[in-house]
Amino acid sequence: MHDSPVHAAVRTYAASVGEDFDRCALGYAAGQALALSGNSAGALETWLAALHHPGAQGWPVLMNAVYEAALTTGAAAHTRDILDRKACELAELHLWSGLLSRSLGEVDRALTAFALAAEGTGELAFTAVTEQVRTLVDNDRLDRALAVCERAISRDTSGTLLLRTTRAGLLNRLGRPEDALVELDAVLAQAPRLAPAWLNRASALLRTGHKDAEDALHQAISIDPTLAPTAARLRESLG
């Protein structure tokens, strides 16, 4: 390590706090100091070195820092390769590898990484499936997106109701609004305050020219006011 004030501060700080704190959190703090001193590459290196503690406090914050630094330093491919090598130990890294591949325009590699992450459980699997679907939709591969979504639903992944809402959205986009409405009615029967479901219902109703679409939009916005701009765009594009 170079003998600069910021490197000295990193060593001193780690010694000052002692052994009570996990290295992930300390690595994040040290990387921030390096980044603010103008050493973005050193920051990224420090954050990558800290990737040994999944589940530690602040893990998502650290991963976000890695992702942002990889993009801003032009080291997305290099970072992605490091994450891929570590991913055999930490399945979460497949997700972040996928995000970096997607940012590099390497869609198939991103989809493979998301699929690997989706084999996990819980929040990770849900997020991975969501990113997989988003990537496929962005690349006009709606049929495959629907298949991915349905496979995840059949596995009873965490966030099933949201995935069923997404499935309904895909059905709608595939020109099957009636099927979408059947799915959404079932979802809303279980979760009547699920705002995205109301939004997708409005979309399906608008597509079928049904007069209840405005009521569904109103429901979505009343539950989640931040959806107002999305609702406005929906009215404009379909109405």
Next chain:
Amino acid sequence: MKAPRAITLVNLWMTDPGQRYLPLGLLWLRASLEAAGFGVEIRDMQFLDDAEREDPAALAARLEDSHDVLGFSLMSNALPLVVETVRLLKQRRPGRRVVLGGPGPTTVARPLLEAFDWLDLVVRGEGEHTIVDLMRALGDDEAVRRVAGVSGRDAQGVFHAPDRALVVDQDSLPVPRTDDVDLSAYSVYTTVTARGCPYKCRFCEIPSYESRRVRTRSVDAVVDELCEVWEARGVRSVAFQDDIFLLSKPRVESILDQLHKRGVPIEWGGFARAGRVDPDWLARLSERGMRSVAFGIEAGSDRLLSRIAKGLTVRKAMQGIDAAVPHMHTRCFFLWGFADETLEDFYGTVQAAFHAQILGAHPEVGHVVPLGGSPLYLSWQRNPLEFHADYPFARVIVPPHSAALRTLVTEHPRVFSAHHAFPTPDRDAKWTAAAKAWPTDRRPLAPA
């Protein structure tokens, strides 16, 4: 002037943007003044919009119909604004007697009165007894000169009466009433259960006017107040504004025990020392309504913490934060820009702030302020301070927006030290980092 029977008290405390706090200091003064038979009108300027609240001409116009005696309560940040407001007011109403009080004028009373010949009187330190004695003495210059705790100006010049002894028995003070206050207009109900801080942090000026001796209200008095506002005013959450509320474990427990016995399960928050809390206690306090805590950490370097006499180590500080985060909203304050802060110290503080963030706390980082009564400033005052009209990072005290007030500040650095900065080593490197990490959200300065 004739002996006055009434006073207008003006609240110009400006703290967190968007937050409005009860004018506690003025409510305590009002209680003492009313008990002594004086009429009191309180005008809380927190409710003006930013443009008007920071415009001396607008404030002076608003105060033209005040009582003949006018008292301002303020911190250092509002001092230039008040000095100019009083100048304009005196042009229109030369007969007004103006009294300044609160932390802002207290620690700089001498240079303040020497610099601005339109200022009349300063109540230094704790004001409840002083303001009553002063009101009784007004009209008799000799009597005014004898009021302990008052600095002022009369036909003979500037005078400084001796300091007033602090009120040891806080229960002897009349308790403020809030029956005419719209509590819903304020962010939270605030109260103070003790005055004074036993610590000797060198950047802080509280001990210079409140002493290091902590003077407490009785547990009964505190609990009676909270039960009263719970029942009569519907108050359900309280912010204890003591310098350190979690100072005495038995006292805090006693207050909570009594509140529990009387069926008043308030939610509450307060300041604490990170080195004096432990996970078990914080867990228990959380079960007893504690929802937020604030720690002054200041620095992420043991060397600097020692230099500023914080009485805390980095390790203890982070342990305290880590203990609090699972149980409550945890704010922690950091300072940078000290005169003897090395770049290594600075990056230590950067790490501590981000470490606190990743632990789940809410760090707030500010540029250290040369407060007039702080040991740090008093030992520095023969050296020059810097004035930065423009800067790219968040500050606790921002320079005035108007060119006229900025000139006032730069021409009187001893009066307005808090609007200046200590020269700090490697300033450019620190500024660049601070601008990225803690950018300012202030409005652009008006053209000079």
